[in-house]
Amino acid sequence: MIHAVTSSPPLAALVCAAALMAVGLMLPDWVLFTASLALAKGLVVLGLVLLLRMGAVSFGQGMYYCLGAYICGLVGNATGVQDALFLVILSGLGCCALGAVLGVFLSAYRGVFFAMFNLALSMILYGALLKATSVGGSDGIGIAPPSYFGLSPSDEYRSILFYAFVVVIAAGVGLATRIYMRSELGLAALAVRDNEIRLEYLGLSVRRVIVFNYAIAAGLAGLGGGLVALVSGHIIPEFAYWTTSGEFVFMTVLSGPSSIVAAFGATALFETVRLVAGQYLPNAWQLMLGAFLLLSILFLPNGIGALAAGRRRTRAPDAKEDAR
Amino acid sequence: MDVFLTILVDGTIYGAWLFLIAIGLTLVFGVMKILNVAHGALYAIGAYAAATLVGGNVIEEVAGFWALPLMLLGSILVAVILGPFLEKFVLRLFYGRDEVVLLLVTFGVSLILEDVIRMIWGVFSQYVAAPYSLFGNVEMGPLYYVGYDFFVVALAVLVGVATSLFLSRTIMGKIVLAVIHDAEISRAMGVNVSRVYLYTFTFGVFLAAVAGAFTSPMLAVTPSIGVNAIILSFAVVVIGGMGSIGGAAVGAALVGLSRATAINFWPEAELFVIYAVMAAVLLFRPQGLFGEPAQRRI
Numbered sequence: 001m002i003h004a005v006t007s008s009p010p011l012a013a014l015v016c017a018a019a020l021m022a023v024g025l026m027l028p029d030w031v032l033f034t035a036s037l038a039l040a041k042g043l044v045v046l047g048l049v050l051l052l053r054m055g056a057v058s059f060g061q062g063m064y065y066c067l068g069a070y071i072c073g074l075v076g077n078a079t080g081v082q083d084a085l086f087l088v089i090l091s092g093l094g095c096c097a098l099g100a101v102l103g104v105f106l107s108a109y110r111g112v113f114f115a116m117f118n119l120a121l122s123m124i125l126y127g128a129l130l131k132a133t134s135v136g137g138s139d140g141i142g143i144a145p146p147s148y149f150g151l152s153p154s155d156e157y158r159s160i161l162f163y164a165f166v167v168v169i170a171a172g173v174g175l176a177t178r179i180y181m182r183s184e185l186g187l188a189a190l191a192v193r194d195n196e197i198r199l200e201y202l203g204l205s206v207r208r209v210i211v212f213n214y215a216i217a218a219g220l221a222g223l224g225g226g227l228v229a230l231v232s233g234h235i236i237p238e239f240a241y242w243t244t245s246g247e248f249v250f251m252t253v254l255s256g257p258s259s260i261v262a263a264f265g266a267t268a269l270f271e272t273v274r275l276v277a278g279q280y281l282p283n284a285w286q287l288m289l290g291a292f293l294l295l296s297i298l299f300l301p302n303g304i305g306a307l308a309a310g311r312r313r314t315r316a317p318d319a320k321e322d323a324r
Numbered sequence: 325m326d327v328f329l330t331i332l333v334d335g336t337i338y339g340a341w342l343f344l345i346a347i348g349l350t351l352v353f354g355v356m357k358i359l360n361v362a363h364g365a366l367y368a369i370g371a372y373a374a375a376t377l378v379g380g381n382v383i384e385e386v387a388g389f390w391a392l393p394l395m396l397l398g399s400i401l402v403a404v405i406l407g408p409f410l411e412k413f414v415l416r417l418f419y420g421r422d423e424v425v426l427l428l429v430t431f432g433v434s435l436i437l438e439d440v441i442r443m444i445w446g447v448f449s450q451y452v453a454a455p456y457s458l459f460g461n462v463e464m465g466p467l468y469y470v471g472y473d474f475f476v477v478a479l480a481v482l483v484g485v486a487t488s489l490f491l492s493r494t495i496m497g498k499i500v501l502a503v504i505h506d507a508e509i510s511r512a513m514g515v516n517v518s519r520v521y522l523y524t525f526t527f528g529v530f531l532a533a534v535a536g537a538f539t540s541p542m543l544a545v546t547p548s549i550g551v552n553a554i555i556l557s558f559a560v561v562v563i564g565g566m567g568s569i570g571g572a573a574v575g576a577a578l579v580g581l582s583r584a585t586a587i588n589f590w591p592e593a594e595l596f597v598i599y600a601v602m603a604a605v606l607l608f609r610p611q612g613l614f615g616e617p618a619q620r621r622i
Contacts, residue, residue: 057424105607112359112423113610116562120602123555127595242555246361246431253428283442290435297429298417 009178016261017171024163032159033231038271039166040227041251042264046177047217047224048252049263053181054213055193056110060118061248063125064095064218066239068225071095073143073235074135084146084165084230091226092219099218103211122240129237140236143229162231169227173220174260180216181260189213221248254296256303266304326465331584333464337473339580340480341539346557346564346572347484348531354504354567355524357423358415361430363532364554365437366406370536371452371545372445373398379452379540391455395540399533407526415525416518434550441547449544456541472541479538480576483531488569500524504567559602565615574613 020039024032044065051058068091076087102121109117130138145158153161180186188209191199196206229235238244247270255266273292277285300306349363377398378391410433418429459471491497502510503520511517535553543549560579564571579598586597605613 059427109606109610112427112566113562113606115424115427116558117603117606120559120562120599120606123599124596124603127593127599130595131592243551246428249424249428250431253425284439286435287439290432290439293432293435294414294429297421297425297432301421 009175013171013175013178016174017167020167020171021164024160024167029159032163034271034275035268036159036163036166036231037228038268039170039264040224040231041248041271042170042267043173043224043227044221044248045251045255045267046173046260046263047220048248049255049257049260050177050181050189050213050217050220052252052257053186053189053193054210056210056214057115057249057252058118058217059115059242059245059249060120060122061217061221062240062242062245063118063122064099064221065225065228065244065248066122066125066129066235066237067098068092068095068222069229069235069239070129070135070141070225071222072226072229073141076143076146077141082144082147082152083150084148084162087146087230088169088223088226091229092223095222095225096215096219100211100215103214103218104207106214107207107210119242119245122245123242126237126240126242129240138237140234143233143235145233146230166227166231169223170264173223174264177220178260185209185212250293254293254300254303256300256305258302259305262303262305269304326467327588329465330467331581331588333467333469334587335577335581335584336477337469337580338583339576339578340477341535341542342556342560342579343480343573343576344476344483344535344539345532345553346560346576347487347569348528348535349554349557350561350564350567350569350572351487351531352525352528353561355500356415356521358426358430359423359558359561359566360528361427361554362410362434362437363430363528363557364550364552365434365441366402366529366532366550367536367553368441368545368547368550369402369406369437370399370533371540371549372441372450372536373402373533374537374540375445375450375452375545378455379450379545385454388454389458391458392538395455395537396534399530399537402533403526403530407529408522410529411522411525419521434554438547438550441550445547447547449546451544452540454541476539476542483534484569484573487531491569496523556598559598562612563602563605565612568612568614571612571614 024035027035044061047064048058048061068088071091071094072087075090076082081087106114106117129135135141145152146162147153148161148165181189188199188204191202191204192206192209199206199209225239228239251266251270252263254270255262274285274289277288281288345363345367349360352358352360352363374395377394379385414433415426415429418426421429456470456472459475462469462471462474489497491501499510499515500520502513502515503517507517510520536549556579560575561572562575563578564573564575578601582597582601583594586593590597609615
């Protein structure tokens with residue numbers, strides 16, 4: 001039974017979504033809020049996992065996250081359209097398009113330069129938004145609660161309905177990402193990390209692989225940003241600030257490159273640590289977070305995803321082996 | 325004409341401030357290949373050390389020229405206490421990992437240090453007012469500038485020249501250059517590379533603390549100055565080429581002047597301009613103005 005679930009991705013996605021929904025029905029509203037936030041941010045982390053598979057880390061993913069949130073908020077406020085699905089798809093596509101354009105330039109960079117160039121771009125957006133009074137400046141803008149296919153839930157069902165919406169999107173995107181990771185282009189990403197020249201000998205364009213993955217990562221960050229905008233109802237330029245991006249990278253390293261579930265798990269773990277530390281140690285939550293970061297890099301160099309993968313390796317060949 | 329003089333002077337002063345912060349960052353990266361995010365927090369600790377010793381916030385305020393050696397003493401204390409501790413008990417555990425992972429490690433250290441700052445010094449602004457009037461005012465055409473600002477420019481030049489001379493003229497400096505060039509070969513030639521790392525990192529902490537201590541009279545010392553400083557000096561170091569001291573000087577001047585220009589003509593674009601310059605440099609010279617091109621991964 002368990003083997004049947006783990007070997008069939010659609011079934012696994014369905015089981016995960018059903019389990020999350022069942023748990024959600026028992027949770028109070030404020031936990032649902034945090035859980036929705038964690039799932040939405042998990043999508044951003046999933047995008048960064050795609051980059052990590054190529055050995056690339058972006059310290060500016062906050063740019064797409066912020067842009068997605070602003071697309072969602074500004075379009076919603078300007079047109080009066082409150083449909084959640086429409087707005088978040090728009091956020092995702094908008095960021096994916098920008099990512100495809102910027103990816104062409106960024107694909108020439110590696111390592112720290114790639115990370116820093118992304119950081120520069122996100123800080124440009126941050127600086128611009130901070131001074132742009134027409135979109136709220138440093139105060140940001142408020143967003144009306146979303147509707148779902150024409151239905152506007154009353155206040156008491158708002159949290160659970162949004163949670164269900166995020167769960168469905170996260171499960172769908174997670175499944176699609178998993179299928180993509182095992183496709184030819186998805187596996188080529190692993191080869192970019194290992195040996196670029198060998199990949200080009202095989203007739204694949206390294207640049208194309210990087211641009212494609214980067215655009216998808218940007219789209220996922222935009223989607224996550226749009227969802228966060230809808231759940232929190234308020235967006236601020238700090239979404240593009242480098243510490244936001246740093247937190248995403250932190251969650252990504254915690255997750256490791258090997259698993260979809262780990263990406264969401266790492267995000268949930270991070271948000272939980274932040275919540276608990278903020279609750280019980282309001283003056284030292286950054287300290288706890290920093291210590292948590294150092295310990296997880298020290299003891300889990302390949303992320304929590306590697307814990308599960310290590311056990312599985314004895315049974316199935318690793319994806320990395322397939323790519324060679 | 326006056327506008328250009330203003331831009332030139334403002335830009336130089338701001339650039340000097342940036343260079344003081346960035347030189348330690350670029351040196352540590354050059355030798356250890358660590359882009360130290362915690363450099364900003366160490367800068368803030370240097371400023372707080374000055375606020376404690378001379379600002380009159382904790383003990384009696386120190387007026388007159390004695391304030392300057394006391395600030396230097398504060399910086400040395402910060403470096404001697406924190407430098408070896410961080411290098412030996414934190415960074416050393418992570419050597420050999422990817423550059424980006426080390427960047428994340430120092431991000432974690434910076435988060436921790438920021439809370440430590442809040443625990444020790446509280447969240448309210450502290451001021452180091454007295455030294456700011458040490459050098460009187462300077463009249464330039466129709467404008468008056470505070471003399472201390474030019475002292476900071478002179479200090480930046482002094483620190484830059486002294487560090488360059490140390491690297492190029494002393495045996496210890498040559499050893500550091502050898503480690504920058506190739507740590508493995510240096511080790512094979514009998515260089516104690518881990519000691520070079522220890523000294524370099526401690527010296528980097530010292531430079532951060534010096535920058536914090538001597539620029540603290542120019543601003544209100546709050547826990548957040550570190551974050552602002554590090555993100556700007558990142559831009560400086562990337563523009564100049566990571567690991568290059570001359571590059572950091574040019575980068576600081578470029579950022580200082582473009583920011584001063586923006587403030588005079590288009591104040592909304594203050595932050596925007598700095599990162600636009602950084603993005604433009606990366607676009608045409610990815611390794612920075614004075615950096616060496618990286619080899620392709622094979």
